Amino acid sequence: MKINILKKIGLMIFVGMGYLAHVxxxxxxxxxxxxVDDRTGEDLSIIEVKKMPDGTYGGVILHRFAPPGGAVLTHCTKCPEPYKNKPLVGMQILSGFVEDPSKPNSFIHGKLLEPKSGKIFEGKGVLIxxxxxxxxRGYVxxxxxxxxxxxxxxxxxxAEINKK
Structure with a gap:
């Protein structure tokens, strides 16, 4: 009986360590x-960033906020193909970012799609x-x-979406 309990405890510890390593x-x-809009300070979007199967990072719009007194931008009307007139929610606007091996918490070689202007920029970023x-930073x-x-x-x- 004691051996079975010890085995179960050992298994739970092993599984817990695996979970912590994953997290x-x-x-x-x-x-x-x-x-957030860098000019007005207004909330623009909620974006989910994930590590992609190829090892790069990409971000998809989950929600768009309405500007004060205005309507929510729902489609990428000024974007080039294949984004033109597509819904913004679900659209990948961040792609190709990789960790900079020479600078901790820095990411380089990315692309950014700016939905309002429809422009695609090269990008880099740093966690602060x-x-x-x-x-x-988006640039050409x-x-x-x-x-x-x-x-x-x-x-x-x-909760962030429901604040508005």
Missing amino acids: HAASPLEGYWKS SDGRRFRL GVSILGRTHVWLKVNDPK
Whole structure:
């Protein structure tokens, strides 16, 4: 009887360690982020960032916020093909980001789709504030010719959406 209990306890510890190793292995970039307009400070979208099968990071819009006194932008009307006139919710707007091997918490070689203008930018980013903020730079050609957005980490996207 004691041996069976010890085996069960050992199995639970083994499974628990495997779970903790899996949780620990997730990149701090993975998760839910709120994008904020760098000019107005208004909430734009909730985006889910995941590590893709090819090892890069990509982000998909889960929710779009309405601007004060305005309507929610629902479709990518100014975007190039294959994004043109497609719904924004479910659209991948962040792709190809890889961890910078020379800088911790930095990501490079990405692409960003800016739904409002329909432009696609090269991108890089760095996690700041203990991983609670993602400073994302979109640019064409050289980084100095671009704009920086700061995304905010969101623990509970449903609660964030319901705030509005």
